[in-house]
Amino acid sequence: MDKILEVSNLEVEFQLHRKKFKVVEDISFSVNMGETLGVVGESGSGKSITMLSIMGLLPWTARVTSGSVTFKGIDLLEDENITKVRGKDITMVFQDPMSSLNPSLKIKTQLTEVLIEHEKLSFNDAYSRSLQMLNLVGMADAKSVMERYPFELSGGMRQRVMIAMAMLCKPSLLIADEPTTSLDVTIQAQILELLRGLKEKFRTSVIFISHDMRIISEIADKVIVMYAGKIMEKSDRILFFKQPLHPYSKGLLMSVPDRKAGNSKRLYTIKGDPPNPTEFSKGCRFAPRCPYASKKCFEISPPLHQVKSSFVSCWLYSHERESVR
């Protein structure tokens, strides 16, 4: 299997009121060709910031302070390199299609622009390729959609336009940041089906970010769980959903309402709230909320331990081999 993306020891720092905060720390993972990596975490866990730093789209108050991002052998942290592949070989679909499409341009202008810019096509060639792609993403009446503005489309249609735009240059990597969160369940099912089909057709690797374990279990090949800016667990999908290792992963999975359970049953909850990046503790960041936390957990941050083929950042597994990073 070919590795197409490798992120190692990534660290991102924000500056606020002249103080500096590390929001993302020690992030290492890789994505193989044709593989879907699911990234799970609550809001504030750093999942979006990690993806934005891969894309070179961090806000100006943030910067990557250490680590590396390598895509097909080139260093993406160099501005020059990322501008060449962004929107072409690595593309991104965001949560809210309304605010990521340009509200004042027709769909045809926004779609053809991609091909004119990246593949230097003429407008007519770009138009027919765009129309083809709209049809491919299952857009009904694609020709008239090309002439419309984003506000004239429904949420599901807008997300299809975003996906079409992301797939135009047949990218090797698609980063989908909560692409179905704002959609209805029936439309969500359609979009997931579409992403699955496109992935197979173009052999595109996908990084799928979601806070919904149910979706991750349906679409991912590998799973990463993030909490407070760190990776808590890295695992294969089947292993992860059969037997999650980290107490946080277990807690998250148990708090998902289960259709098979009877009604009026209390749900499992994780006590407390996630910490602010301004007040990360020095030990394991999950320790204050962890039911198994011991003294050591509050003092020393656990490294990733390897358990079978999974990796978990937790002292409970300290008898297992420490992973060599």
Next chain:
Amino acid sequence: MILETYNLKKYFQVGKSIFLRAVDDVSFSVKKGETFCIVGESGSGKSTLARTLVRIYFPTSGRVLFNSKDIFSMSKSDLRAFRREVQMVFQDPASSIDPRKKVKAVIEEGLKIQKIGSKKERMRIILDTINKVKLDEEHLSRYPHELSGGQKQRVGIARALALKPSLLILDEPTSSLDVSVQAKILNLLLDLQNEFGLTYLFITHDLDIVRHIATQVMVVYLGKIMEMGSAEEVLLNPLHPYTVSLLSSSPHITLEKNVKRKVLEGEIPSPINPPQGCPFKTRCPLAVDKCDKSPELKFVQGRWIACSMYCNDK
């Protein structure tokens, strides 16, 4: 019965003799102490229905009875009591709480309007309420933007609870929250219901949540009732093709390699120009000719259902 509606219709005029039928001939009743869930996609009229039930909108026709009194022709004193007893919790706490008020003022406002208690007594009620929703006293002097999403939603619930209501209308109260926070809010709602015998009218599109909390379920599509009955019947043995496809579209944790599911095609049609006959026929996998005639809501196999498959045979 705490709440009853009869043939409720709410049309919005959007042009010369063009109407948007947000709620179209809906009748149902809610018993005291139960959790009545309304399920449907966006554009199905759930929120309009909720807003009509609390008199934010006036209906085009039909009646709404609260404790057997018509809420649109109540005496002034009954109306005052109604406004205290029926409270609403909204989807997005960030936009439904005044950002310029501190939490204490947010919770106190309703009490002041209802002229409940002296300043001292109100403070006692506020402290009491804040305890019930598991916030601390120190939160009272904070502004909404200083709170997390879950805490804001607790303030939203506290604001409703302070007035000791009997009916809470909850419009997607957890859909903007993370799962772990959602679990806490749902547990809180269950506890409060047990403690105070509250009745919930719960609007959501997440069927797994419905399974957890609902005693009764009503599935709506384009302003019309598709299927309605006890949660057990409707969710474990759904009959209407729309309920079936909603259930099969919603994701669940799975170990299967390739999840193949029935995906409902197309999108919800515009309520300005809904299909003739059964509103769902344009997307229904089982649609036949007789679906061109509007199906009546009939009682079949322990639940109400509007589908020609079950209705016209008998």
